[in-house]
Amino acid sequence: SVSCNGTVLRAWALTIWFDSCGAAG
Helix, strand or coil, rough: CCCCCHHHHHHHHHHCHHHHHHHCC
């Protein structure tokens, strides 16, 4: 997740542990 290129998605990713990569962080 941290290595993913999730920028905007990274914001809400902190909640569902998911980012643009679609990989659980």
